[in-house]
Each structure stands twice: as C-alpha cells, then as structure tokens.
Amino acid sequence: MKAVLLAGGLGTRMREETEFRPKPMVEVGGRPVLWHLMKTFSAQGINEFVVCAGYKGEQIKSYFLNYGALNADFTISLGDHSKVDVHSGHLESDWTVTVADTGQATLTAGRVERIEPYVKGERFIVTYGDGLADIDINKLLAFHASHGKMATISIVRPWSRFGLVDVNGDGMVTRFREKPQMDDWVSAGFFVFEPEFFDRIRDSDDMMLEHEPLNRLAAEGQLGAYRHEGFWQPMDTYRESQLLGELWASGNAPWKVW
Numbered sequence: 001m002k003a004v005l006l007a008g009g010l011g012t013r014m015r016e017e018t019e020f021r022p023k024p025m026v027e028v029g030g031r032p033v034l035w036h037l038m039k040t041f042s043a044q045g046i047n048e049f050v051v052c053a054g055y056k057g058e059q060i061k062s063y064f065l066n067y068g069a070l071n072a073d074f075t076i077s078l079g080d081h082s083k084v085d086v087h088s089g090h091l092e093s094d095w096t097v098t099v100a101d102t103g104q105a106t107l108t109a110g111r112v113e114r115i116e117p118y119v120k121g122e123r124f125i126v127t128y129g130d131g132l133a134d135i136d137i138n139k140l141l142a143f144h145a146s147h148g149k150m151a152t153i154s155i156v157r158p159w160s161r162f163g164l165v166d167v168n169g170d171g172m173v174t175r176f177r178e179k180p181q182m183d184d185w186v187s188a189g190f191f192v193f194e195p196e197f198f199d200r201i202r203d204s205d206d207m208m209l210e211h212e213p214l215n216r217l218a219a220e221g222q223l224g225a226y227r228h229e230g231f232w233q234p235m236d237t238y239r240e241s242q243l244l245g246e247l248w249a250s251g252n253a254p255w256k257v258w
Helices: 012-018 033-042 057-065 067-071 108-114 137-147 195-200 212-219 238-250
Strands: 002-007 048-053 074-077 080-086 096-101 124-128 131-133 151-156 164-167 173-177 186-193 223-227 232-234
Touching (some): 002 033, 002 108, 012 238, 033 048, 033 131, 048 108, 057 067, 057 096, 067 074, 067 080, 131 186, 137 151, 137 186, 137 223, 195 212, 212 223, 232 238
Parallel strands (some): 002 048, 002 124, 048 096, 151 223
Antiparallel strands (some): 074 080, 131 232, 151 186, 164 173
16 A cells, blocks of 8 residues: 655745745654654555655655665765665665655645556555654554545544633633643544545646545545544644654654654
8 A cells, every 4th residue: 555645735834944845854853754754654564655746846856866875874986976885774675655746836636636647546545744643544544444435534633722711601711721622623634545536536736635525525425534532743834843843852752653
C-alpha cells in the first residue's frame, strides 16, 4: 500500500517560512515535517510514498535525490559528478519515494487525480504533508475494510485555541475553562480510498478534496469516519511549527512512534 502525501500548496499562513521553501520542508527538530510524517507511516509498515509536489517542488525533489549523501558517508568522483558511492546505510533505506509534479495552482482533489498512475488499481492512503499524529494506521485500515465503502476519513476532536468563559443568564462569570477539548469533530486527513475513487475526481484541478468529492461520497453513503482519540497537530501557522519543535526538543513528541 502507498501513502500519498499532499505537499504542493502555497502555505500562505506561514510566510515566515514558506517564502523560501514548501511548507512540508519546514523543519521540526532539524528534519522536514514531511520526514516526520513518513517515519510515522514507516513505523507501521508503509514504506512506499507518493509525494504530490507543486510550489517550490524542486526542493522536495532535491531532498530525496540527495537523501543518501545527506544521511551517510559517501565518496564522489570529482571528474564524474554522476558517480557517488554511499558507504553506509540509513534507517530509511527501504523507502520508495515517488515525487510527482502536480502543478503550481492545482487544488487537492486535482493533485490526487494526477498521481493515479502511481497507485492505479490498489487501495491507498492520502494525507496532508504538514500534519502530525500518533494515529494507528492498522486500526484505520481495519475500520475501512470493515465497512466496505469507497472511502474513509479520519476525524478528531481538536483543542480550542482559546480559553473559554462560561456566563450565566444574569451576565455573571461562572468559570473559566483553559483551552478545552471541543465536542465537535474535524477532519484530520488520513483518508483511505479504493481505486475507483479516481472516477469521482476527473478534471478536478479546481476542486478541494474535502469539498465536492467527499461531500458527494457522504451523500451516497460511501464515506466512513474513523475516530482518532489521540494526538493530532496540523502545522498551519508559524506558531504551530514552533509548538511541534518544542515537543520534539522535550523528548515527548507524541507522533514519534518509531
């Protein structure tokens, strides 16, 4: 099974970082957040990846093309730059990574449509290349298989960004609640799709994955929801990238399941 990672967006809410690199290449603890996500998959048996590149995608291509040299000792013949001998392995030596240019302005459904040749005929997982979680992939896949529908979306109950104030009918404050967990569920990414899903996203360059395509599946009763009760943190803002970095530095990064 392959994991498809959406890594082509502009990341406009993180201009401090994304002016110079694609958001999935923003580092957490000295490694791209994309690497952390891939390690989470790999620790649970998925080592084949398709990266949907777009904005500054050449940086993602360069990272993986040079991965061996960046992570091990090597010898290069300066008279022939194409000859590089890598002397020792690294823990990711069993990964297979396809980097696909899915366009600068393509929206997420269109990016998935464009990588069909690399996952054709098989079940596959899709997620965003900038969100980390301690999700149990095997339980997610088992849930998907159990309901027999075309797709599954993973959902979480996020923590409020703000502390809440409870007020009674007389306008008096009764209590403060410091950033409680919300009652509602939101999408965490980590979608599972059957191969026939591609027939639902033809000519979809201007479609968001979680808008028209998944709304149609929901209306048809073809979309299951896997409830993830553990850690989940998107990296939508610079503040959130700092939070992930602090968790990693503390030695208590919840997504580090390897």
